[in-house]
Amino acid sequence: MTSAPGTEPASHLHASALELLHKLTGNPGAHFHPGQFEAIEALVAHRRRALVIQRTGWGKSAVYFLSALLMRQAGSGVTLIVSPLLALMRDQVDAAARAGVRAAMVNSSNVTEWDSIAAQIAANELDVLLIGPERLNNPAFRENWLPRILPNLGMLVIDEAHCISDWGHDFRPDYRRIRTLIAQLPAGVPILATTATANERVVQDVAEQLGANSGTPAGEPSPGQGMQPTQPEQSGESHLASDVFILRGPLTRDSLRLGVLNLPDSTQRLGWLLTHLGSFNGSGIIYSLTVSAAEDTAAALRDAGYNVAAYTGRTDADERQELEAALKENRVKALVATSALGMGFDKPDLGFVVHLGAPSSAVAYYQQVGRAGRGAINADVLLLPGTEDQEIWEYFATASMPTQENTHALLNALREATEQGQPLSVPALETRVDVKRNSIELLLKVLAVEGATERVDKGWIATGNPWTYDAQRYSRVAQTRRNEQNAMLDYERTTTCRMQFLAFELDDRTAQPCGQCDTCAAPWFATNINDNAAQAARGALVSVGVEIEPRGMWPTGLDRLGVSENGKPLKGKIPADLRPETGRALARLTDLGWGNRLRELFTNAENTPEIDAPISPDLGKACVQVLADWQWQQRPQAVVYIPSPVRPQLTQSLAHGLAVTGKLVDLGPLTQVQDAAHFGGNSVFRCAATVHAWDAPDEMKNYLQEQQPTVLLVTDLVDSRWSITAATRLLKQAGAAHVLPFALASTH
Missing domain, CATH: 3.40.50.300 (P-loop containing nucleotide triphosphate hydrolases)
Incomplete structure (x- = not known):
């Protein structure tokens, strides 16, 4: 015993x-x-x-x-x-x-x-x-x-x-x-x-x-x-x-050879990868900061003959398991992944890790490069920073931080329902607080951890325990993140040992220079980009057009917000004859190519609306190319646009330019009859804000009723898709046979 x-x-x-x-x-x-x-x-x-x-x-x-x-x-x-x-x-x-x-x-x-x-x-x-x-x-x-x-x-x-x-x-x-x-x-x-x-x-x-x-x-x-x-x-x-x-213990990794290669733009970064991916030993991971960047990079590499696959938060669970097995068994050269492929992935012979864009902290970077060189082999680790990295860091940091306003609104709604003996599900909370679903889920978890809410069989309740918003804590978290972002920028610029730099960031003061990184020795990687790869990268990143899938269901809870039609609530399936066709956007804001250009445009316009201006020639030509490549069943005969309260000149000039170029009837804008300027919030509130926001001028209604045309519906930015859903419904009720949504940019 x-x-x-x-x-x-x-x-x-x-x-x-x-x-x-x-x-x-x-x-x-x-x-x-x-x-x-x-x-x-x-x-x-x-x-x-x-x-x-x-x-x-x-x-x-x-x-x-x-x-x-x-x-x-x-x-x-x-x-x-x-x-x-x-x-x-x-x-x-x-x-x-x-x-x-x-x-x-x-x-x-x-x-x-x-x-x-x-x-x-x-x-x-x-x-x-x-x-x-x-x-x-x-x-x-x-x-x-x-x-x-x-x-x-x-x-x-x-x-x-x-x-x-x-x-x-x-x-x-x-x-x-x-x-x-x-x-x-x-x-x-x-x-x-x-x-x-x-x-x-x-x-x-x-x-x-x-x-x-x-x-x-x-x-x-x-x-x-x-x-x-x-x-x-x-x-x-x-x-x-x-x-x-x-x-x-000491955190330095003798099996890793680190390097940083600064290139001026995403086209050259992708061109470099197309040129040199085959020179890396074994199989590995290529990390990107966004889902669309991972998918676009994987597509470009596959077109160039590389056996790669994308692995992101959008990848189904079963497919993730198969992709992990494919990488472990060296059936692919690389997985092009977001941070969804991270902690705990164990492949002892992983030969390399390449980053197209830097994570927001040295801690996160160390975690991801730690996937490589775990067995008896050595591995190469290369970072290709992007000029857009800091914008992406700020976006994710802002999106995930609970605000005092949102947190109190959520807790007050739960307290009111709990007093009535009514637990609330996440969809039910969406109809009571103007907060996005993923933020609601995060807030509920934070409040539950801190004892203010509790998950029960039929939803969530307020516990009644005293709770206050810890502004100091979130301020401390925000400052810590800024410090970690600055440290990551310092890593990119350092002239000292890169491995020692990472170890010091993790407070391992025993670290000594590694003797093999690109600062201790010399750059171990080639820097040339061959002409074919450069051309392929340009082709991949200037490709235009992403699909906009139509909404098929009304969100639950519109009746609670007083939204109805002819005294009947809008719920269930949206009738097929009132839905738009699958639409197009020039690009996503998170795309590597046009996304960089659009992100700059839309960020500036949001912050300083006075810079609103007509669409630039290069964006106009790219939009025309999307229309030229669009294999629609019915060619549009007319153009209608949704007026933008933030970018009126941009949206008007885009719609007018497409009408002139395509020789389409320019029907002008819809008439705004209630405030639809709703840029935040969740799906229910966005739908409620747009479903009755516009009307069609009499001249437009007459044309639609008489001609029953296919309409190109133009807007500047598609996010929740409720604006184009509501506008399509209005146009079809007025007589339009088909509606083809077109946006300059999409957030998804």
């Missing part, structure tokens, strides 16, 4: 752990990396709370798998691992199985397996259970699973623990629920938090939350006993803070 944790001599524990390590690795000669056994000993022998910050490939998963098995041998129950991504969970379950660890995961992708997994836990037949942080906010999991797991919990593991900290509040707010979970744990349950990306600020934040309600179990050594710090030059620093055992 194995001795209970806390009583087994360290030599016996080491022998048992080493035997399991040999099984885990399949190598009878394997030995612990410096610091690995110390972490296992802190967890198993002393039931400590531990934070391990070690570089990718050091073996953090070995620490928690071995500790879980040792705890199981001592009679403890299942180990619960909170893990952020499905791809990471799948890899961890596969790795556990190879090591003889009985592991399962509970998430939205395997609902049909939940009953059998619950039966395994009840029968004490499971060693490790992996969940996403969202499970902690799920009423069924809190009420039905946790009461069975916690009384005999072997260990709690928080993987990618940096997500707890402020900088990741908008990535996974539910990570902050872990503090509440920790407070519910029985005395003596060890806790392990792991990450490869944490500076000292994040370390202290995580350590503080791990120390929630912590105390030394009866009979256990006081902090520091039996845990002598290891030598920093060998395995990093080991110390205790807030009753938490912290093991920080």
Whole structure:
């Protein structure tokens, strides 16, 4: 019988752990990396709370798998691992199985397996259970699973623990629920938090939350006993803070060769990639900052003969799994990915990582380049910064930050409904607060973590707990982000060692110059762009035209906002004979080519409307090209435009120019009869603001009724698509046979 944790001599524990390590690795000669056994000993022998910050490939998963098995041998129950991504969970379950660890995961992708997994836990037949942080906010999991797991919990593991900290509040707010979970744990349950990306600020934040309600179990050594710090030059620093055992190792990666290549525009960046992608060894990842950039880059590379695929937040779950397998098995040269392919993706022989555009922080960059060079091979890492990077950083930062106005509006709506005994779903909240759905979901999670709201079976309720908007916290987060963005710009410009720069940003002061990056040695990458690649890049980025899919359903809740027609609510399907055809926009604002030009135009116009001016010749010609390439079934005979309160000259000149060029009847603008200038808010409010916003002048109505033409409907910017939906309905009711929407720009 194995001795209970806390009583087994360290030599016996080491022998048992080493035997399991040999099984885990399949190598009878394997030995612990410096610091690995110390972490296992802190967890198993002393039931400590531990934070391990070690570089990718050091073996953090070995620490928690071995500790879980040792705890199981001592009679403890299942180990619960909170893990952020499905791809990471799948890899961890596969790795556990190879090591003889009985592991399962509970998430939205395997609902049909939940009953059998619950039966395994009840029968004490499971060693490790992996969940996403969202499970902690799920009423069924809190009420039905946790009461069975916690009384005999072997260990709690928080993987990618940096997500707890402020900088990741908008990535996974539910990570902050872990503090509440920790407070519910029985005395003596060890806790392990792991990450490869944490500076000292994040370390202290995580350590503080791990120390929630912590105390030394009866009979256990006081902090520091039996845990002598290891030598920093060998395995990093080991110390205790807030009753938490912290093991920080060196974060430099000898297997990575870093470089930065500054090129003037997206055409040259894509041209360089078309020229040189084949020279990279093995297969790898090409990161971009936006979904459309990833899709456009993948399309251009495929057209040039490269076997690549796009991997983004729009990629279906099943397809993601297949693409991950294709990359791991070297069936593709590269995946062109957004940050959707990130933490936890494990391919030991990943040969390269290229960034078309820089992430907004050195921490995020280190996380992504850490996918490469994890095995015995070396890997090349190259950053091609974009002139548009800072605009994209600002867009995402602004979109994700809760505002005081939105948060109070949401909470007041919940309080009112809760007082009436009525939980509210997210769609129901959309009809009560003018906030976009993704922002509502984020706000609900933030408020739930802070105790102001609670998710129940039929929606969300207000708890009644006192709550105030933490303006200082969000100001601190915003300032931190600005500092991290500036650090990323400094990385691009530095003349010192790039690996040392990244390590210093993560507060690893032991880092020495790597001797192989483009500043330590010399640029290791070619800089030429061949003519064929340059021409192909120009062709890909000046290509014009993206589809605008028509809306098919009215949003739920219009009746609540007083929107109806002839006394009847607008709900359900929009009649097919009142919908527009599939439309076109010149480009998305996030596109690599025309998107750069349009982003500059629309950002300036939003901020300073007085610069509104007629459309420029180059944009006009590009729009004409979209019409020339549009394979419509019915050629338009007339042009109508939706008046813009922000860009009236731009929109009028675009519509008039298309009418003249296409020899179409210029019917002019719709007449605005109520305020439709609604640039923010959610789908329900946008629809309500536009559905009765315009009327057609009598002259236009007469023409439509007599000629029943196909109409080209022109607008400057398409976002929610409710403006073109409402205008189409009006035109068709007046007699138009078909409506073809056309926009200068689309946000999606």
